[in-house]
Amino acid sequence: MKARKQANNQTSINFGNESINYISDAAENQLACSGGISAEDQSTQKDRIKKMKADLTLTNFRLGDETPDYISSNSAAMGEANRFKGVGRVTMNTELKEAVKKSSLHFGNEPVRYETVGQESMKHHSNTNDFAALKKEVQEQTATLRKHNFSFGDESVLYESDYQRGYGTVDNDAYIISKEKKLGMKAIVEDSRACHFSLGQDKVAYQSNNMYAAESIVGQSAGADLNAQTENAKKMKAALQRTSIVIGDDENYF
Numbered sequence: 001m002k003a004r005k006q007a008n009n010q011t012s013i014n015f016g017n018e019s020i021n022y023i024s025d026a027a028e029n030q031l032a033c034s035g036g037i038s039a040e041d042q043s044t045q046k047d048r049i050k051k052m053k054a055d056l057t058l059t060n061f062r063l064g065d066e067t068p069d070y071i072s073s074n075s076a077a078m079g080e081a082n083r084f085k086g087v088g089r090v091t092m093n094t095e096l097k098e099a100v101k102k103s104s105l106h107f108g109n110e111p112v113r114y115e116t117v118g119q120e121s122m123k124h125h126s127n128t129n130d131f132a133a134l135k136k137e138v139q140e141q142t143a144t145l146r147k148h149n150f151s152f153g154d155e156s157v158l159y160e161s162d163y164q165r166g167y168g169t170v171d172n173d174a175y176i177i178s179k180e181k182k183l184g185m186k187a188i189v190e191d192s193r194a195c196h197f198s199l200g201q202d203k204v205a206y207q208s209n210n211m212y213a214a215e216s217i218v219g220q221s222a223g224a225d226l227n228a229q230t231e232n233a234k235k236m237k238a239a240l241q242r243t244s245i246v247i248g249d250d251e252n253y254f
Contacts, residue, residue, distance in 0.1 A: 074100065
């Protein structure tokens with residue numbers, strides 16, 4: 001039972017029986033330097049360290065092992081001529097030498113005048129002082145400098161709207177005809193502005209009720225007694241000025 005109990009307490013996973021040395025590389029190297037390394041091993045380690053340092057100080061890239069040959073194409077061509085038998089050193093004539101030395105770029109044959117604008121302006125270019133011609137030349141140069149350096153065509157632009165292009169201008173005869181038919185045109189305009197429907201044939205009298213009553217009174221006065229109408233108007237006014245509330249109409253109070 002004791003052996004079985006101990007077996008249950010132990011793990012059932014085993015990664016090996018080798019004992020682990022828990023020590024760092026630095027500690028191991030320090031222990032090795034303190035003793036236990038022979039003189040031959042020390043010399044070998046010293047040489048290996050020197051070689052490692054020399055390799056670290058060198059560059060890590062290389063552009064080639066071929067030794068460059070600093071020689072011109074002309075010299076190389078001259079050297080190739082010596083390889084053939086019976087052919088001596090080739091010499092160039094003077095014109096060919098000058099042509100080789102010269103630039104192969106050519107920008108024109110016109111000679112360059114190296115002078116400033118001040119020097120050019122101070123020179124006397126004519127025998128007579130023609131200030132009028134000089135002024136005209138200056139004006140032409142000024143106009144040329146002020147103009148643009150590009151052109152979209154020499155055709156003159158027709159500034160005309162689409163309406164004018166489609167209908168054109170009206171002749172003078174048209175104005176004469178329109179003047180003669182002005183009355184007829186006015187009637188047409190008034191007819192177009194008028195109402196095109198009618199709600200009756202009676203003439204509308206734009207008059208208020210007060211004005212209608214006043215006209216009626218004046219019309220009656222012409223055929224009746226004016227004094228009677230005046231008395232009637234006074235009575236109506238007095239009746240209107242009195243109160244409209246009456247408490248009994250009997251003259252005898254009991």
